[in-house]
Every structure is written in structure tokens, then in C-alpha cells.
Amino acid sequence: MxxxxxxxxxxxxxxxxxxxxxxxxxxxxxxxxxxxxxxxxxxxxxxxxxxxxxxxxxxxxxxxxxxxxxxxxxxxxxxxxxxxxxxxxxxxxxxxxxxxxxxxxxxxxxxxxxxxxxxxxxxxxxxxxxxxxxxxxxxxxxxxxxxxxxxxxxxxxxxxxxxxxxxxxxxxxxxxxxxxxxxxxxxxxxxxxxxxxxxxxxxxxxxxxxxxxxxxxxxxxxxxxxxxxxxxxxxxxxxxxxxxxxxxxxxxxxxxxxxxxxxxxxxxxDAEGADHIITIDVAGLATREDAFRIAKTVADSVLVKTAVTGADPNWGRIVSAVGYAGVTLREEDITLRLNDTLLYEQGSPVSYDEAAVSQSMRDNREVHIDLICGSGESAVRYWTSDLTAEYVRLNSEYTT
The missing domain is CATH 3.60.70.12 (L-amino peptidase D-ALA esterase/amidase)
Incomplete structure (x- = not known):
């Protein structure tokens, strides 16, 4: 770069x-x-x-x-x-x-x-x-x-x-x-x-x-x-x-x-071994602290990170991470878009072209996860990376 x-x-x-x-x-x-x-x-x-x-x-x-x-x-x-x-x-x-x-x-x-x-x-x-x-x-x-x-x-x-x-x-x-x-x-x-x-x-x-x-x-x-x-x-x-x-x-x-x-x-x-840069937008929460907690939980999920590595639009991993973030919310208030494609709306899955979304993840270094989790006015933008085999190699050999 x-x-x-x-x-x-x-x-x-x-x-x-x-x-x-x-x-x-x-x-x-x-x-x-x-x-x-x-x-x-x-x-x-x-x-x-x-x-x-x-x-x-x-x-x-x-x-x-x-x-x-x-x-x-x-x-x-x-x-x-x-x-x-x-x-x-x-x-x-x-x-x-x-x-x-x-x-x-x-x-x-x-x-x-x-x-x-x-x-x-x-x-x-x-x-x-x-x-x-x-x-x-x-x-x-x-x-x-x-x-x-x-x-x-x-x-x-x-x-x-x-x-x-x-x-x-x-x-x-x-x-x-x-x-x-x-x-x-x-x-x-x-x-x-x-x-x-x-x-x-x-x-x-x-x-x-x-x-x-x-x-x-x-x-x-x-x-x-x-x-x-x-x-x-x-x-x-x-x-x-x-x-x-x-x-x-x-x-x-x-x-x-x-x-x-x-x-x-x-x-x-510059994240070690990263293939993708992930931007996570979380909106609709009552407080910024709640939005931050959800964004960080999604960002830190190894399953979310590895799904992005494999260009797998496995939205269940993202939505479930929202659910264990420790924020009080209703499942039916959650809406998810991945790379501008609607995958999950107000608590229910929607039809989408899985192959096309996967291709968009594979072809672009940038991946965008957009979550709306209610009708509140607080939002947070958070950045993370995917987790690759190269990251594991680099950090398994750091001092040896």
C-alpha cells in the first residue's frame, strides 16, 4: 500500500x-x-x-x-x-x-x-x-x-x-x-x-x-x-x-x-495476514454504548471473520453474534445487509442471490456489514479484518 x-x-x-x-x-x-x-x-x-x-x-x-x-x-x-x-x-x-x-x-x-x-x-x-x-x-x-x-x-x-x-x-x-x-x-x-x-x-x-x-x-x-x-x-x-x-x-x-x-x-x-477489511455499521440503538457492544462482538467473532475469509455470506453467524452481545433487544428488530444486499429483515430471512453476494466478497477487499437493531438514534462504525491461515502462521512463529 x-x-x-x-x-x-x-x-x-x-x-x-x-x-x-x-x-x-x-x-x-x-x-x-x-x-x-x-x-x-x-x-x-x-x-x-x-x-x-x-x-x-x-x-x-x-x-x-x-x-x-x-x-x-x-x-x-x-x-x-x-x-x-x-x-x-x-x-x-x-x-x-x-x-x-x-x-x-x-x-x-x-x-x-x-x-x-x-x-x-x-x-x-x-x-x-x-x-x-x-x-x-x-x-x-x-x-x-x-x-x-x-x-x-x-x-x-x-x-x-x-x-x-x-x-x-x-x-x-x-x-x-x-x-x-x-x-x-x-x-x-x-x-x-x-x-x-x-x-x-x-x-x-x-x-x-x-x-x-x-x-x-x-x-x-x-x-x-x-x-x-x-x-x-x-x-x-x-x-x-x-x-x-x-x-x-x-x-x-x-x-x-x-x-x-x-x-x-x-x-x-495492515492487519496481519488479512485478505479483507470489514466495516461494521450498527444503528438503531438506544445508546452509543449498546451500538458499540454489538459492533465489537460481531467484529471479534472468529466465525464471522472466517466466513468473510471464505467469502461465505453466512448471515446466521452475524445475527447470532448480535444476540449474545449483552444488549437488550428484540430479534424482530434486527435487519442485516451485507455488501448492500439485504439478507435478513426484521427477524426473518429474505431471498437473495447467495452466489452473487459471495462473489462480491471474493472480488473486493472491502466488506460492509450493515446492522439495524431497532428504532433508536445511536449508531457506531467499527473496523476489523478477516482471520486467515496466514495470520495464524505469523503469530504462531512470532518469537521462534
């Missing part, structure tokens, strides 16, 4: 990615640094797994904040399940970056991604941090290198951007993400850094990030396994100037939502 590399950084940000030898492949990028020239409002959303990496513990304690300066990320090792040494290593990473930038270590956030349960090769990271700091640039090419440096099993780097006008001021929102498997909210084996030159308070940054994450990274699943390392960080450095009124705030929220949703969909498009 081709990803455009001409994506701008917001004003006042510099980034870099280098190879410091964490990964076994020589020269493979594995250390990234995202820096604001001035203090930022910062917020973060993190994995809900009670077993989580030392970087999650360190960064979670430091946001929301008004004086963040940087995010340092290594790939190839998650620094998770590593006890006191892991905590010491995560904190030392922030201290080394702070020394390069001339700021407090509390102003630096840290993430790690990769294999669980191995100590960081800290001497390599300690040597790499001055190198990555020396290469910081406000250029698209540097952003690509930083995006590549946070990849693990990803097959392509993931970037997204939006530009909006706040009065006469141009504001940029640019994000980077990684992720391809162990994807199951909340959130996924994924990391993301989103940067903007808008002026926001820490409280507003936090609220806007959570709104965006709930509609993007928390609406994707590959196999439903919640990771130890999930982190999304938003940095807002006010370098664009301009004041935020309600209208501008709405436009900025939309930009955050769109960037996060684009990055989340790129993760699903």
Missing part, C-alpha cells in the same frame, strides 16, 4: 528516526523522537490492560500536562513485564532525552513496542538518543523516518494530516501510528502521536483526544487481544497562534477525529 510521504509537520515540531540496534535486522529503524520547540499541552489515552508496560506507567503519570516537550519511542522491545528494571529504563530514556533538549525529564513522554518480557538493550538506546536528537528536522522526510522507526510487524508506515482555518490562521493536525496485530480495544497494540500547532489547554487537549480515540482507535479490532503498550498522545504547542472560539473548536475536533480515524483504518488495512 502506498502512503503519501508529503505530509507536513505542524509549526514548531521536529522529528527523527534512527537505527540503534534494538531490532535484529541491521540498519532497521527502531528509535523515534517527536519534539516541540516550545512547551505543549499534552494528553494521553492508554491501554486498559492491567498488565501493561513500564512506559505506559511513566507516561500515564505525566499527562495531562502544560509543559510537555517530547515523546521518545523505541520499537523491537515493549519493555513490558520487566519489573523495577523496566521502570528504571523507561525513566532513564526520558532523562536522556531531557538532557539533549535542556528540559525537565517530566516533560518527556515515552513509549515502547515489540516483544513482551525482555529487558531493553539499554546501552544501545543510550547511544541512540543523542543520534536521534541530532537528526531532528521539521521535514516530511523526517516524519516518514520517525513513522518507520516505530513499526514492528507493520508492512507500511502510517501518517495522516488535516489543515483547517481558525479565523485567518492556518492550523495543522498531523498524526503517526503503528499497529498490525494484537489489536483489540481498548485500545490495540498500537502507538500514535498526534501533533497540532493549535492553542489548547491541557484539559481541552485531553477531552478532544478522548473524543477522537473513542471514534477511531477504540473502534478497531483484529483478534480482540488487548495489548500491554497501547498509547495515543496528543501534543498542542500553540505555535500557529490565534484564539479558539466554539466554532474553531468544533472544526479542530473534527480534524482530530478524522486524523485518528484515518490512522485507525490504516492499522486495519
Amino acid at each position: 502506498t502512503v503519501t510521504d508529503q505530509i507536513p509537520l505542524p509549526r514548531g515540531f521536529r522529528v527523527a528516526g534512527v537505527a540503534c540496534g534494538i531490532k535484529s535486522d541491521p540498519g532497521k529503524l527502531d528509535l523515534a523522537l517527536f519534539v516541540s520547540e516550545t512547551p505543549c499541552a499534552a494528553a494521553g489515552v492508554f491501554t486498559q490492560n492491567l498488565v501493561h508496560g513500564a512506559p505506559v506507567k511513566v507516561s500515564r503519570e505525566r499527562v495531562p500536562a502544560a509543559t510537555a516537550r517530547a515523546v521518545v519511542i523505541n520499537s523491537g522491545n515493549s519493555n513490558a513485564c520487566t519489573g523495577e528494571r523496566g521502570m528504571d529504563d523507561a525513566e532513564r530514556m526520558t532523562e536522556l532525552v531531557a538532557a539533549e533538549l535542556g528540559c525537565e525529564s517530566q516533560s518527556v513522554l515515552v513509549c515502547s513496542t515489540g516483544v513482551i518480557g525482555h529487558f531493553l538493550p539499554f546501552e544501545k538506546i543510550a547511544a541512540g538518543i543523542p543520534q536521534v536528537a541530532a537528526q531532528l528536522q521539521p521535514e516530511s522526510a523526517s516524519l516518514v523516518q520517525a513513522a518507520q522507526a516505530i513499526m514492528t510487524t507493520d508492512t507500511f508506515h502510517k501518517l495522516a494530516t488535516r489543515t483547517i482555518m481558525v479565523g485567518e490562521t492556518e492550523v495543522t493536525v498531523t498524526g503517526v501510528a503503528k499497529g498490525a496485530a494484537m489489536i483489540g480495544p481498548n485500545m490495540a497494540t498500537m502507538l500514535s502521536v498526534i501533533m497540532t500547532d493549535a492553542a489548547l489547554s491541557p484539559e481541552t487537549t485531553d477531552a478532544m483526544l478522548r473524543h477522537a480515540v473513542d471514534r477511531s482507535f477504540n473502534c478497531i479490532s483484529v483478534e480482540g487481544h488487548t495489548s500491554t503498550s497501547d498509547t495515543v498522545i496528543l501534543l498542542a504547542n500553540a505555535a500557529a497562534g490565534g484564539a479558539m472560539d466554539e466554532t474553531a473548536g468544533d472544526a479542530l475536533q473534527q480534524a482530530f477525529d478524522e486524523v485518528a480515524a484515518e490512522l485507525a483504518q490504516l492499522i486495519i488495512r
Whole structure:
């Protein structure tokens, strides 16, 4: 998949990615640094797994904040399940970056991604941090290198951007993400850094990030396994100037939502071994929570995923997943369309061309499951992938 590399950084940000030898492949990028020239409002959303990496513990304690300066990320090792040494290593990473930038270590956030349960090769990271700091640039090419440096099993780097006008001021929102498997909210084996030159308070940054994450990274699943390392960080450095009124705030929220949703969909498009990308729309529920629960249950169903792999329009698997999602509803309120073909209407099957629907699944990477489950006003869109033999092979050989 081709990803455009001409994506701008917001004003006042510099980034870099280098190879410091964490990964076994020589020269493979594995250390990234995202820096604001001035203090930022910062917020973060993190994995809900009670077993989580030392970087999650360190960064979670430091946001929301008004004086963040940087995010340092290594790939190839998650620094998770590593006890006191892991905590010491995560904190030392922030201290080394702070020394390069001339700021407090509390102003630096840290993430790690990769294999669980191995100590960081800290001497390599300690040597790499001055190198990555020396290469910081406000250029698209540097952003690509930083995006590549946070990849693990990803097959392509993931970037997204939006530009909006706040009065006469141009504001940029640019994000980077990684992720391809162990994807199951909340959130996924994924990391993301989103940067903007808008002026926001820490409280507003936090609220806007959570709104965006709930509609993007928390609406994707590959196999439903919640990771130890999930982190999304938003940095807002006010370098664009301009004041935020309600209208501008709405436009900025939309930009955050769109960037996060684009990055989340790129993760699903890169899902390990996937042949199909599945979009699930669930509508007609009394609450968004109910719609989300149904969408996630359908997305996480191994039987639904394997049916899509085999281009089998086995609608009974989808409808039955709706029924065990834990949402109170009536069977006669359920209507299902698959790739725009009506299969099940208000609790009863309908006649349709099974061969044609199967062919549409076989011929297209995109599969659309559209469920109406009542007359309520709440809806959710959710993204997942199918489950293939290649996914099983990749994840059965991950550490061996």
C-alpha cells in the first residue's frame, strides 16, 4: 500500500528516526523522537490492560500536562513485564532525552513496542538518543523516518494530516501510528502521536483526544487481544497562534477525529495476514454504548471473520453474534445487509442471490456489514479484518 510521504509537520515540531540496534535486522529503524520547540499541552489515552508496560506507567503519570516537550519511542522491545528494571529504563530514556533538549525529564513522554518480557538493550538506546536528537528536522522526510522507526510487524508506515482555518490562521493536525496485530480495544497494540500547532489547554487537549480515540482507535479490532503498550498522545504547542472560539473548536475536533480515524483504518488495512477489511455499521440503538457492544462482538467473532475469509455470506453467524452481545433487544428488530444486499429483515430471512453476494466478497477487499437493531438514534462504525491461515502462521512463529 502506498502512503503519501508529503505530509507536513505542524509549526514548531521536529522529528527523527534512527537505527540503534534494538531490532535484529541491521540498519532497521527502531528509535523515534517527536519534539516541540516550545512547551505543549499534552494528553494521553492508554491501554486498559492491567498488565501493561513500564512506559505506559511513566507516561500515564505525566499527562495531562502544560509543559510537555517530547515523546521518545523505541520499537523491537515493549519493555513490558520487566519489573523495577523496566521502570528504571523507561525513566532513564526520558532523562536522556531531557538532557539533549535542556528540559525537565517530566516533560518527556515515552513509549515502547515489540516483544513482551525482555529487558531493553539499554546501552544501545543510550547511544541512540543523542543520534536521534541530532537528526531532528521539521521535514516530511523526517516524519516518514520517525513513522518507520516505530513499526514492528507493520508492512507500511502510517501518517495522516488535516489543515483547517481558525479565523485567518492556518492550523495543522498531523498524526503517526503503528499497529498490525494484537489489536483489540481498548485500545490495540498500537502507538500514535498526534501533533497540532493549535492553542489548547491541557484539559481541552485531553477531552478532544478522548473524543477522537473513542471514534477511531477504540473502534478497531483484529483478534480482540488487548495489548500491554497501547498509547495515543496528543501534543498542542500553540505555535500557529490565534484564539479558539466554539466554532474553531468544533472544526479542530473534527480534524482530530478524522486524523485518528484515518490512522485507525490504516492499522486495519495492515492487519496481519488479512485478505479483507470489514466495516461494521450498527444503528438503531438506544445508546452509543449498546451500538458499540454489538459492533465489537460481531467484529471479534472468529466465525464471522472466517466466513468473510471464505467469502461465505453466512448471515446466521452475524445475527447470532448480535444476540449474545449483552444488549437488550428484540430479534424482530434486527435487519442485516451485507455488501448492500439485504439478507435478513426484521427477524426473518429474505431471498437473495447467495452466489452473487459471495462473489462480491471474493472480488473486493472491502466488506460492509450493515446492522439495524431497532428504532433508536445511536449508531457506531467499527473496523476489523478477516482471520486467515496466514495470520495464524505469523503469530504462531512470532518469537521462534
